[in-house]
Amino acid sequence: xxxxxxxxxxxxxxxxxxxxxxxxxxAGNAQEGGSTSxxxxxxxxxxxxxxxxxxxxxxxxxxxxxxxxxxxxxxxRDVDSMIEPNDMKVVQxxxxxxxxxxxxxMIKGTDWETKLNLMxxxxxxxxxxxxxxxxxxxxxxxVTQQLLLPVDELTEQYxxxxxxxxxxxxxDPTISLVASDGQKYSVGxxxxxxxxxxxxxxxxxxxxxxxxxxxxxxxxxxxxTLRAFKTGDPNGNGQQDEVPLEMGLDSxxxxxxWMLPMFGVPVDAEKWIYLDDDKxxxxxxxxxxxxxxxxxxxxxxxxxxxxxxxxxxxANVVExxxxxxxxxxxxxxxxxxxxxDEGVAKDCVLxxxxxxxxxxxxxxxxxxxATNGAYITVANxxxxxxxxxxxxxxxxxxxxxxxxxxxxxxxxxxxxxxKIDSIVTDTSGTKEMLDCNTLFFAPAEYISKTFNMSPQRxxxxxxxxxxxxxxxxxxxxxxxxxxxPLTAQQHTDCALIETDIKNAVKENMATFVSEGxxxxxxxxFVKMFENMNITDYLKIYQDAIDQMDIK
Numbered sequence: 181x182x183x184x185x186x187x188x189x190x191x192x193x194x195x196x197x198x199x200x201x202x203x204x205x206x207a208g209n210a211q212e213g214g215s216t217s218x219x220x221x222x223x224x225x226x227x228x229x230x231x232x233x234x235x236x237x238x239x240x241x242x243x244x245x246x247x248x249x250x251x252x253x254x255x256x257r258d259v260d261s262m263i264e265p266n267d268m269k270v271v272q273x274x275x276x277x278x279x280x281x282x283x284x285x286m287i288k289g290t291d292w293e294t295k296l297n298l299m300x301x302x303x304x305x306x307x308x309x310x311x312x313x314x315x316x317x318x319x320x321x322x323v324t325q326q327l328l329l330p331v332d333e334l335t336e337q338y339x340x341x342x343x344x345x346x347x348x349x350x351x352d353p354t355i356s357l358v359a360s361d362g363q364k365y366s367v368g369x370x371x372x373x374x375x376x377x378x379x380x381x382x383x384x385x386x387x388x389x390x391x392x393x394x395x396x397x398x399x400x401x402x403x404x405t406l407r408a409f410k411t412g413d414p415n416g417n418g419q420q421d422e423v424p425l426e427m428g429l430d431s432x433x434x435x436x437x438w439m440l441p442m443f444g445v446p447v448d449a450e451k452w453i454y455l456d457d458d459k460x461x462x463x464x465x466x467x468x469x470x471x472x473x474x475x476x477x478x479x480x481x482x483x484x485x486x487x488x489x490x491x492x493x494x495a496n497v498v499e500x501x502x503x504x505x506x507x508x509x510x511x512x513x514x515x516x517x518x519x520x521d522e523g524v525a526k527d528c529v530l531x532x533x534x535x536x537x538x539x540x541x542x543x544x545x546x547x548x549x550a551t552n553g554a555y556i557t558v559a560n561x562x563x564x565x566x567x568x569x570x571x572x573x574x575x576x577x578x579x580x581x582x583x584x585x586x587x588x589x590x591x592x593x594x595x596x597x598x599k600i601d602s603i604v605t606d607t608s609g610t611k612e613m614l615d616c617n618t619l620f621f622a623p624a625e626y627i628s629k630t631f632n633m634s635p636q637r638x639x640x641x642x643x644x645x646x647x648x649x650x651x652x653x654x655x656x657x658x659x660x661x662x663x664x665p666l667t668a669q670q671h672t673d674c675a676l677i678e679t680d681i682k683n684a685v686k687e688n689m690a691t692f693v694s695e696g697x698x699x700x701x702x703x704x705f706v707k708m709f710e711n712m713n714i715t716d717y718l719k720i721y722q723d724a725i726d727q728m729d730i731k
Contacts (some may be wrong), residue, residue, distance in 0.1 A: 242279035255314025366548025
């Protein structure tokens with residue numbers, strides 16, 4: 181059952197004080213049915229700690245010697261249909277190993293935000309919130325309201341799997357979890373892939389060969405190649421129906437923002453700001469490279485070298501057209517296992533992007549950083565047990581079984597190298613595992629030693645390595661902007677500004693692509709942002725970046 185919080189702030193203070201003592205100080209009554217309110221636990225003091233020390237095991241299994249029930253608020257994706265977690269064999273095995281029974285409250289993604297906010301407003305909280313696929317506002321519920329516990333010291337004390345994987349990395353992948361007060365309020369979620377950027381450029385090698393063309397090595401040559409794709413009938417059907425450049429205005433990995441790096445403007449998928457080589461926050465829409473990119477796209481648009489539906493089509497439409505294979509040039513996450521293996525994947529190859537003279541290609545650098553995965557609420561009377569249970573989810577065989585399914589059906593050990601292979605072939609139907617909704621923490625070093633990457637993941641990694649060697653990846657990742665330690669109020673203020681920015685940029689990009697840019701229209705566009713508090717917006721992020729230890 182959920183615990184009633186009678187005095188959250190007092191409980192927080194008392195609970196954290198007790199945690200500074202012996203390892204089991206905040207364990208609470210380890211016997212099932214011994215739940216109390218957070219306020220009652222704080223008043224119970226030493227007697228509660230004594231009971232916990234008799235049942236709780238800091239190392240080894242079971243975690244508790246007497247049965248213990250914890251309740252977990254659990255976010256799952258809308259697309260997932262699964263049996264009740266306690267009916268899953270892997271969950272049953274976990275309970276047998278740990279001695280901890282879980283009461284699961286499963287919530288679909290579309291209902292998550294509403295039910296989460298109602299839960300916090302009600303004063304009745306679960307012990308654990310498990311939500312890699314459900315956002316929790318750490319600034320509001322952790323820093324401001326103090327309804328979530330800081331877990332920095334707790335992970336060190338009770339989560340050796342997690343801690344060892346963090347320490348094995350050259351740089352800490354959990355710095356992304358640090359809140360504005362310098363503390364972490366969640367255990368991280370990370371599926372490492374050894375990649376450093378998102379979208380890549382691809383060109384139709386079959387068409388180049390058909391037309392006797394060399395791979396273009398400059399922006400002018402690329403433009404001429406696109407013209408040849410349009411007029412040279414490379415698909416050989418006698419019609420001028422080829423699409424030289426396939427993209428959408430704002431369509432995932434196929435949108436305008438992924439063309440901007442060819443003009444020296446690296447922009448991530450979330451914001452229209454980026455970090456330059458001096459760690460200074462720059463506003464992308466007013467950069468000269470932004471204008472040059474839109475002018476180039478307008479030229480292509482006016483000549484019919486871009487899909488005529490570029491201004492209206494979304495990612496799904498673009499993907500369906502890539503499946504047809506009648507495309508000469510595009511950006512995408514990778515080629516294979518994207519649903520178009522019989523389309524462009526068989527004809528296209530990785531393209532080495534070019535930039536105007538005096539400009540260098542700047543693809544947005546992607547960091548493999550942890551996102552928030554699991555939280556402990558202040559109502560939890562069994563904190564050490566809960567932390568050890570979360571770490572038990574990360575035992576290698578348990579973690580892969582929760583993610584892929586049981587050994588033998590979801591994964592198996594490779595007989596040649598001893599690493600784990602995924603053997604899942606059908607991802608439809610009712611799941612008997614938690615899938616990507618489970619807590620999964622596999623940074624690059626751990627995943628490379630433990631797991632055999634699928635061919636498509638290896639393909640992506642090789643693309644990233646190629647671009648890195650060519651110097652195409654920006655120096656400082658824009659991901660630092662997403663993890664910048666902003667206060668709750670700053671997050672709110674910036675979110676409002678970002679909404680205005682996104683709307684203005686999308687609307688004007690459409691106009692610039694279709695109608696072109698004049699000095700007058702460009703100056704009007706730039707001046708428009710002066711009324712959006714862009715100066716203050718950039719300063720908020722710059723101040724936050726300056727506080728971070730970015731190497």
